[in-house]
Structure formats: C-alpha cells, structure tokens
Amino acid sequence: MPEKPTEDKNSNEEMVLLYRSYSRLNTDFLKETLKSAGIPYVCHIKGGLLGRGNELIGGFFNSASTTDALFFVPRDHYEEAEQIKIQVVGNDKEA
Numbered sequence: 001m002p003e004k005p006t007e008d009k010n011s012n013e014e015m016v017l018l019y020r021s022y023s024r025l026n027t028d029f030l031k032e033t034l035k036s037a038g039i040p041y042v043c044h045i046k047g048g049l050l051g052r053g054n055e056l057i058g059g060f061f062n063s064a065s066t067t068d069a070l071f072f073v074p075r076d077h078y079e080e081a082e083q084i085k086i087q088v089v090g091n092d093k094e095a
Contacts (some may be wrong), residue, residue: 013074013075013076014074014075015042015072015073015074015075016072016073016074016075016078017070017071017072018041018071018072018073018078018081018082018085019070019071019085019089020068020069020070020071021068021069021070021071021089022068023089026088026089027043027045027069029088029089030071030084030085030088030089031043033084033087033088034071034073034081034084037080037084039073039077039080039081039084040073040074040077041071041072041073041081042071042072042073043069043070043071043072044069044070044072045068045069046068046069046070071085
C-alpha cells in the first residue's frame, strides 16, 4: 500500500508514492513505461552532480545527473502502476 499521500496542486486527485528510484536507468524506464501506458504520474527528481542528497540551488544540472527520483501516481491508478513498476524495476521495496 502507498506510504505517503500528497496532493497534486494542479488536480483534485490524491497522489500517492509509487516508487523511490536510486537509478537513472530505472527512472527513465519507469517514466517511459508509465507514459506509454497512459498512467498519469509526477516524478520529483532530486540529487545533483555529486549524487544522492546533494541538491543544487536552482537545479541547473539535476535532470542530467540525478540518482534520486520519487514517483507519485493518482490513487485510482496505483494498482495498475504498481504492476507496471514490478515489471520494469522488479518488486523493489524502496518505496
């Protein structure tokens, strides 16, 4: 079951944490797979040039050098997104 509910500011739908990624490869694969499945998601990318937990002010290099990402999906899409996540990155218990 999802751990951290949050609200998407652009929607009235409740968003829940699907996955915490520590791999740029996993992040890219999961983003593309959720997108192609038509599942809405929010991906908060964190990190910086020196890796996890080292955010840069302004985030200039974040998208190219991150190792941390948090994926949130609408609660109504959680079960389907969870199955996709398992197929893409395995049954990782990071989230």
